[in-house]
Amino acid sequence: MTIELRALAEGEWEAYERCLLRSFGGPGEDPAEAQLWRELLPVGRTVTAWDGKEVVGTAGAFDFRMTVPGGTLLEAAGVTAVSVLPTHRRRGLLTAMMRRQLDTFHESGTPVAVLTASEPQIYGRFGYGAAARQVRGSFDVRQLTVALPPGAERLRMRLVDPAEGSAACEAVYAQVVPRRPGMLARRPGWERHPLLDPEGARGDFGPMLCVLAETDDGEVRGYARYWTTSRATPEGIPDATVKLRDAEALDPAAYAALWHYLTGMDLVARLVFHNRPADDPVHQLVSDIRRCRLGWRDGLYLRVVDLPAALAARAYSAPVDVVLAVEDAFCPWNSGRWRLSADASGAVCERTADPADLSLAARELATAYLGGHTLRTLAAAGLVTELRPGALGPASTAFQSDVQPWAPYGF
Incomplete structure (x- = not known):
């Protein structure tokens, strides 16, 4: 087998996407989401494996800036879209692409590389370690309350269209990034990522909503983006779910006020989330932690380059x-x-x-x-x-x- 490794050239994106779809399976991404990835991923930072005229392996990298302990934003390569066709596995293609990719990172002076792994056991042999965890959970909101610290009573909640509130949310996010290691500063274009809301991925949930926590003079101190269902039990008892996408705030009062809002909606039985910090302050705010089903999993993988x-x-x-x-x-x-x-x-x-x-x-x-x-x-x-x-x-x-x-x- 003769395999050529090289960066993707302009006009070859469809072959790249076809390899990804065949490797990962499923129906593929929503067209708007696929287009966004296409615009954000630098073509020159890709590694593709070609068997003749067919792409049989892929690896890409975004140019990130990531917070490290102390608050410094460090240049980091965000490894993404790593795949090998089923017909070409166990032949050393992944190792060859990882070798090429890390050599390139080193030559460009990139200090670290990061990724989120579909299969965690793959990347340890290439020097990636599970450096950050994430927590997922479900709150029984009928059986708990969220404490409000002083100052929360001076905030108001305002629902806005997610696109309308994007600038305010991004301003809050930018201020929060230096506070926590592992957080990624958003380069131009990435502000569109949290607004992706493909209808086909919602299931029973409605369109995404955005709530802003504001002071009386209109200063935005925090935000949350979420989805809701409209559901009842066979007996007619309200049984709706709120699914949280993201929530950030500039101070404890605003953060608690957002969670108080999310857990206090009428007709709602539960709040679910899939990616929050392991030390999320909300764990200290809920009245009954036993009503919160929490579980952690591996999150960000890091490689020292x-x-x-x-x-x-x-x-x-x-x-x-x-x-x-x-x-x-x-x-x-x-x-x-x-x-x-x-x-x-x-x-x-x-x-x-x-x-x-x-x-x-x-x-x-x-x-x-x-x-x-x-x-x-x-x-x-x-x-x-x-x-x-x-x-x-x-x-x-x-x-x-x-x-x-x-x-x-x-x-």
Whole structure:
């Protein structure tokens, strides 16, 4: 089999989409959604595998800026649309595309790559670690209330058309992004992504709605976008569902007021959501957490591409001076011993010949990078080795983030 790897050329998008559809199955995306992805994905950042005139494998990458601990927006490649046709699996195509893609990221100076995985077990062998979790849940809103902190009573809720409220929502979102590791700043065009509302994907739900939390003088302090059903039990008892798409706010009062609104609608039995932070403050606001069915799952996967640049870009929760022995077979330029020194003035990461304090593989470094999983937990699983007694604790504390990392949407 002779396979050619290259970037997609103009005029070849239909072949790219055809490979994706055949690989993932299903009816395909709504035309408006497919068109948006086509406009947002840089053609030059794609890797395609060609068997003759047919695309048999795909991988793409968006150009993102992602918040890292400390609030810095770091350049990140958002890996997307990775596929191999069923006829060409188990022949090394995925490995070859990952190899080409990571080499390209390294050459362009991109410090990290991120993705949301359809099959989590695939990406660990390429150095990606599960760096951020997400929570999904269902609230029995008939059996709980949401507490309102001081200041919430001064806010009003106003329903607007999602497109009409988009600018105000994006202004709030932009201010929230630096507060949480893993959040993605929206480049031009991405403001259209949360407005996608294909009718065929709604099921029993109506069109998307948008509510703004405003002060008396019209300042928007938060927003929520959601769908609702109109449903009753066979006995005629109201049994509607609110499905939350996203919600952000600039202060605790506005955030609580939004959840109070979402859980207090007439005729509604439950509120469901599929992607919220692991440390969402709403868990502390509900009157009865047992009425909330919650479950976490893997969310954002991260790959350290340029180790010294990535480690120097983030802040650390405590001063640290540690030598890391890193094994990275897939990106060998990261392998070796690295001294990480960080304090309130910043961080420096440089190669060293000094003895190592901790040893770990690239995947585990990626897992700990955003601060959501501790080095100590990874060591307890046998994935990080303490080489110098006493080194693990301070390093684990330093890498932690007091805000759980979270990616607010897939890509």
